[in-house]
Amino acid sequence: MHNNTAISELIEAGKWISQRGWVPATGGNFSARTNTGFVVTASGFDKGQLGSHTFIELDHAGNRSASAAKPSAETELHLSMYKLIPSANYVLHTHSVAATVLSRVIKGHSLDLHGYEMQKSLTGITSHLDTLSIPIFDNDQDIDRLSLLVSDHHLHIPIEHGVLIRGHGLYVVGRTIGEVRRQLEGLEFLFACELERLKLVGLES
Numbered sequence: 064m065h066n067n068t069a070i071s072e073l074i075e076a077g078k079w080i081s082q083r084g085w086v087p088a089t090g091g092n093f094s095a096r097t098n099t100g101f102v103v104t105a106s107g108f109d110k111g112q113l114g115s116h117t118f119i120e121l122d123h124a125g126n127r128s129a130s131a132a133k134p135s136a137e138t139e140l141h142l143s144m145y146k147l148i149p150s151a152n153y154v155l156h157t158h159s160v161a162a163t164v165l166s167r168v169i170k171g172h173s174l175d176l177h178g179y180e181m182q183k184s185l186t187g188i189t190s191h192l193d194t195l196s197i198p199i200f201d202n203d204q205d206i207d208r209l210s211l212l213v214s215d216h217h218l219h220i221p222i223e224h225g226v227l228i229r230g231h232g233l234y235v236v237g238r239t240i241g242e243v244r245r246q247l248e249g250l251e252f253l254f255a256c257e258l259e260r261l262k263l264v265g266l267e268s
C-alpha cells in the first residue's frame with residue numbers, strides 16, 4: 064500500500080475514533096505498514112484533527128529521514144507489533160475510559176472475556192462461549208523496555224488482536240483498515256460492557 068493511501072485511511076479513522084471519545088487530549092497514536100516501510104502519527108497532535116503533515120514516514124527498518132518531525136513517543140511499540148504479527152498492517156492505539164479503568168482494576172496479566180455475543184466481532188472468535196483473552200502489561204515510560212516485555216510474552220502466548228497497557232490504553236491490530244476498525248469498536252464495546260458488569264456484580268464475579 065502507498066503511504067498516501069494509508070495516511071488518508073488513518074486521518075479518517077482518527078476523526079471517527081476521536082468522535083467516540085477514545086483519544087482525548089492528544090492521547091493515542093496510529094500507524095500502518097506500507098510498501099516503503101511504515102507511516103506513524105507525529106507526536107503530540109490531536110488525533111481527531113490529523114493531516115498529511117502530522118504523519119512520519121519510516122523505512123522498513125523503522126528509521127526516519129533526519130529532517131522529519133518527531134514520531135509518536137510510542138513508535139517502538141508499533142514497530143514491535145508489526146514484527147511480532149506479520150499479518151498486521153495497521154496498529155491503532157487508544158485511551159478510552161473503559162480500557163484505562165479495566166486494565167487497572169484487573170490485577171492479573173490478562174482480561175478474559177466470555178459470554179458476550181459481540182466477541183464474534185473479533186477475527187477468529189466464533190462463539191460467546193469462547194474466551195477472548197487480551198494480555199495486560201504494566202505501563203512503563205521506557206517504551207523500548209515495554210516493547211521487549213510484549214515481545215517476550217508473545218513467544219509464549221501469541222498476541223492475536225491486541226494488548227492492554229495498564230492504566231494507559233489499548234493497542235489493536237488488523238490486516239486492513241476495515242478489520243482494525245471493527246476490532247477496535249468490538250473491543251471497546253466489550254470493555255464498556257465488562258466495566259458496567261463489574262460495577263454491578265463486583266470484581267470477584
Ligand SMILES: CSC[C@@H](O)[C@@H](O)C(=O)COP(=O)(O)O
Nearest residue numbers: 088089090091092106107135136
Ligand atoms: C497525552 S498523554 C499520552 C501520551 O503520553 C501517549 O501515551 C500517547 O498515546 C500519545 O503520544 P504521542 O507521542 O502523541 O503519540
Ligand SMILES: [Zn+2]
Nearest residue numbers: 090091156232
Ligand atoms: Zn498512549
